[in-house]
Amino acid sequence: xxxxxxxxxxxxxxxxxxxxxxxxxxxxxxxxxxxxxxxxxxxxxxxxxxxxxxxxxxxxxxxxxxxxxxxxxxxxxxxxxxxxxxxxxxxxxxxxxxxxxxxxxxxxxxxxxxxxxxxxxxxxxxxxxxxxxxxxxxxxxxxxxxxxxxxxxxxxxxxxxxxxxxxxxxxxxxxxxxxxxxxxxxxxxxxxxxxxxxxxxxxxxxxxxxxxxxxxxxxxxxxxxxxxxxxxxxxxxxxxxxxxxxxxxxxxxxxxxxxxxxxxxxxxxxxxxxxxxxxxxxxxxxxxxxxxxxxxxxxxxxxxxxxxxxxxxxxxxxxxxxxxxxxxxxxxxxxxxxxxxxxxxxxxxxxxxxxxxxxxxxxx
Amino acid sequence: xxxxxxxxxxxxxxxxxxxxxxxxxxxxxxxxxxxxxxxxxxxxxxxxxxxxxxxxxxxxxxxxxxxxxxxxxxxxxxxxxxxxxxxxxxxxxxxxxxxxxxxxxxxxxxxxxxxxxxxxxxxxxxxxxxxxxxxxxxxxxxxxxxxxxxxxxxxxxxxxxxxxxxxxxxxxxxxxxxxxxxxxxxxxxxxxxxxxxxxxxxxxxxxxxxxxxxxxxxxxxxxxxxxxxxxxxxxxxxxxxxxxxxxxxxxxxxxxxxxxxxxxxxxxxxxxxxxx
Ligand SMILES: Nc1ncnc2c1ncn2[C@@H]1O[C@H](COP(=O)(O)OP(=O)(O)O)[C@@H](O)[C@H]1O
Ligand SMILES: [Mg+2]
Numbered sequence: 001x002x003x004x005x006x007x008x009x010x011x012x013x014x015x016x017x018x019x020x021x022x023x024x025x026x027x028x029x030x031x032x033x034x035x036x037x038x039x040x041x042x043x044x045x046x047x048x049x050x051x052x053x054x055x056x057x058x059x060x061x062x063x064x065x066x067x068x069x070x071x072x073x074x075x076x077x078x079x080x081x082x083x084x085x086x087x088x089x090x091x092x093x094x095x096x097x098x099x100x101x102x103x104x105x106x107x108x109x110x111x112x113x114x115x116x117x118x119x120x121x122x123x124x125x126x127x128x129x130x131x132x133x134x135x136x137x138x139x140x141x142x143x144x145x146x147x148x149x150x151x152x153x154x155x156x157x158x159x160x161x162x163x164x165x166x167x168x169x170x171x172x173x174x175x176x177x178x179x180x181x182x183x184x185x186x187x188x189x190x191x192x193x194x195x196x197x198x199x200x201x202x203x204x205x206x207x208x209x210x211x212x213x214x215x216x217x218x219x220x221x222x223x224x225x226x227x228x229x230x231x232x233x234x235x236x237x238x239x240x241x242x243x244x245x246x247x248x249x250x251x252x253x254x255x256x257x258x259x260x261x262x263x264x265x266x267x268x269x270x271x272x273x274x275x276x277x278x279x280x281x282x283x284x285x286x287x288x289x290x291x292x293x294x295x296x297x298x299x300x301x302x303x304x305x306x307x308x309x310x311x312x313x314x315x316x317x318x319x320x321x322x323x324x325x326x327x328x329x330x331x332x333x334x335x336x337x338x339x340x341x342x343x344x345x346x347x348x349x350x351x352x353x354x355x356x357x358x359x360x361x362x363x364x
Numbered sequence: 365x366x367x368x369x370x371x372x373x374x375x376x377x378x379x380x381x382x383x384x385x386x387x388x389x390x391x392x393x394x395x396x397x398x399x400x401x402x403x404x405x406x407x408x409x410x411x412x413x414x415x416x417x418x419x420x421x422x423x424x425x426x427x428x429x430x431x432x433x434x435x436x437x438x439x440x441x442x443x444x445x446x447x448x449x450x451x452x453x454x455x456x457x458x459x460x461x462x463x464x465x466x467x468x469x470x471x472x473x474x475x476x477x478x479x480x481x482x483x484x485x486x487x488x489x490x491x492x493x494x495x496x497x498x499x500x501x502x503x504x505x506x507x508x509x510x511x512x513x514x515x516x517x518x519x520x521x522x523x524x525x526x527x528x529x530x531x532x533x534x535x536x537x538x539x540x541x542x543x544x545x546x547x548x549x550x551x552x553x554x555x556x557x558x559x560x561x562x563x564x565x566x567x568x569x570x571x572x573x574x575x576x577x578x579x580x581x582x583x584x585x586x587x588x589x590x591x592x593x594x595x596x597x598x599x600x601x602x603x604x605x606x607x608x609x610x611x612x613x614x615x616x617x618x619x620x621x622x623x624x625x626x627x628x629x630x631x632x633x634x635x636x637x638x639x640x
Contacts, residue, residue, distance in 0.1 A: 050534075052534050052537070072537045073539075073541060073542060074540075075538075076540070077538065078539075079534075079535070081531050081534070083529070085529070085531040085532050086535075087532060087536075088554065089553045089554055098536070098539050098549075099539035102536075102539060102541045102545060102549075103540055150539075
C-alpha cells in the first residue's frame with residue numbers, strides 16, 4: 001500500500017522532449033489511468049517510475065521517499081508490458097515465480113503464491129506450459145500473474161490489453177476491474193482506449209505532447225473538459241465542435257457560424273476582445289428539432305440498437321453527430337433543424353483552446 | 365528431361381561423394397585399428413576380417429603416456445571451451461547492449477588481430493610465457509586456444525543476443541534481478557544455441573591442435589596429438605596397429621561430440637541470417 005508523487009518530472013531524449021514538467025499525486029490504492037495519443041509520453045512516464053529510464057529533471061516519491069537514486073530492481077514495482085515480455089524458456093509457473101526466485105523466497109511459499117495467483121487468473125491448468133503454447137489472452141494473464149504474485153508497492157501497466165482482439169479485450173477489461181477491486185494496489189494503467197479508461201479509472205490523466213492536459217474522475221473529464229484537446233479526446237462518438245464568429249459591435253454581440261447562421265447563446269460575459277470561439281456539444285446534447293437554430297441536411301444515419309446516430313451536414317466544415325431515439329426515421333437528404341441545450345455546451349477560446357469561464361464559474 | 369529431376373539427382377550424387385570423401389578415411393583408420401598387422405597391409409584391403417583388440421592392449425601397455433596425453437587434452441579442451449564461453453558471452457552481451465566509440469574500436473582491434481597468422485602473434489609470447497612460469501602448463505594452452513576463438517565466439521553470441529528482446533531483460537530487472545542474474549537466467553538460456561555453436565569450434569581446435577602444443581609444452585602438459593606424433597615417429601619403427609588404435613581413440617570423442625551437437629551448429633551458424 002503506497003502513495004506516489006511525481007514532481008516536475010521531465011525527460012528528454014536528445015532534442016525530443018518526451019515529458020515536460022509532469023506533476024501527479026496518486027493516493028494509496030488509487031487506480032490511475034493514463035490516456036493520450038501515441039507518442040505523447042505515456043510509456044516514458046511509466047519507464048521513469050520503474051527506473052528503466054532516468055528522468056532528466058524532477059522527482060519521484062513513493063510513500064514520500066524519493067526513489068530517484070534507487071535502482072529499478074530495488075523499487076519493488078511491478079510492470080506489465082505491452083508485449084507481455086514473458087520468458088520463453090520458462091513455464092507459466094516459472095514465469096510467475098521469477099521475481100520470488102530472484103528474492104530467494106522459500107520454496108513452499110513460492111508454490112503457494114504461484115498456485116494462488118494462477119487460480120485467481122484462471123491459469124490453474126496451464127502452469128506447466130510454455131508461453132509459445134498459450135493464446136494471447138492467456139499470455140496476458142501470465143504477465144498479470146507475474147506482477148501480482150509478489151506484493152509490489154505499485155503496479156504499472158503499459159497498454160496491457162492492446163494486443164488482444166476486440167471481444168477478448170472487453171472481457172479482460174471486466175476481469176481487470178474485478179482484479180483491481182480485489183487487490184486494491186496503487187496502479188498506473190496506460191491505454192489509448194478511452195472506453196478502457198472510463199471503465200477502470202478512479203481518476204484519468206489525459207496527456208498530450210509530454211504534458212498533462214487534465215486530471216479528474218471519468219465523469220469530471222467527460223462533463224467538464226478544461227480544453228479542446230480533452231474535450232475531443234474523451235467520449236465516443238466525440239464532442240461536436242462548431243467554430244463561431246462574433247458579429248457586430250462589442251455589446252449585444254451576436255455569434256454566428258462560418259456560413260452565417262446565428263447561434264443564440266445566453267450572456268456568458270465573453271470578454272469584449274474575443275472575436276471567435278469554439279462551441280462544443282456532445283452528441284447527446286444535440287436534438288433534432290425543426291424549431292432549432294441550426295439548419296442542416298441529414299447525411300448518414302447509423303442505428304446503434306439502443307439509439308441512433310444521425311450525422312447532419314451544417315456547412316462545408318461541419319458534420320455534426322446527433323444522438324436520436326431508438327426509432328428515429330430520418331433519411332439522408334432530409335432537411336432538419338438542430339437545437340442544443342445551453343447547459344450541456346462548452347465554449348473554448350479558438351486560439352488557446354482553453355475553456356472560457358465567466359464570473360459565474362464555468363461557461364455553459 | 366525435367367530440370368528439377370536433374371538437380372535432385374545431382375544433389376544426391378554430390379552429397380554421396382562428399383560423405384564418402386570425408387567418412388572413408390575415418391572408416392579405414394577405425395577398421396584398421398581392429399586388424400592384425402598382416403590384415404592392415406593386405407592388398408586388396410580386407411573389409412571382412414577377424415577383429416582383434418590386441419592393438420588397444422598394446423597401445424596402453426607400451427604408450428602409457430598416451431593416456432596422460434588424453435587427460436591433458438581433455439583438461440585443456442574443457443578449460444579453453446569454458447573460458448571462451450564465459451568471455452564471449454560477456455563480450456557478446458556488451459557489444460549487443462552497449463554502444464560507444466571505445467567498444468567499436470575494440471571490436472575492430474579484435475578482428476584485426478585475428479587476421480594475422482596465429483603463429484606470428486604467438487611466438488613472441490614464448491619468452492614472456494617462460495618468465496611467468498606458464499610454459500608446460502595447462503593454463504597456457506587454455507589461454508591460447510581461448511584467445512584464438514573469442515572473436516568468432518563473441519560475434520556469434522552478439523548476433524544471438526541481438527535477437528533477445530530488451531523488454532525481457534527489462535521485465536527481469538523490474539522483477540528484481542541484477543545484471544548478473546539477468547545474464548544467467550535470461551540471456552544465457554536464450555542464447556545457448558549460439559553458445560554451443562561457438563564452442564564446437566574451440567572444442568575441435570583444442571582437441572586436435574599440434575603446433576602450439578609442441579611449442580609450449582615439453583612434459584607435464586603434453587597433449588594427445590603430440591603423443592600420437594611420437595607413436596608415428598618411434599625410432600624402433602612405426603607400429604601401425606598401435607597408431608591406428610591411438611588415432612581411433614583420439615578421433616571418436618570428437619566425432620561423437622560433433623554429431624551430438626550438430627543441430628546446434630546449424631542454427632548457430634545461420635543465426636542472424638533469418639530472424640527467429
Ligand atoms: N529511447 C528513445 N529514444 C529517443 N526517443 C524516444 C525514445 N523512447 C521514446 N522516445 C520518444 O519519446 C516520445 C514519447 O514516447 P512514448 O513514451 O513511447 O509514447 P507513448 O507510450 O505515449 O506512445 C516519442 O516522441 C518517442 O519518439
Ligand atoms: Mg507506449
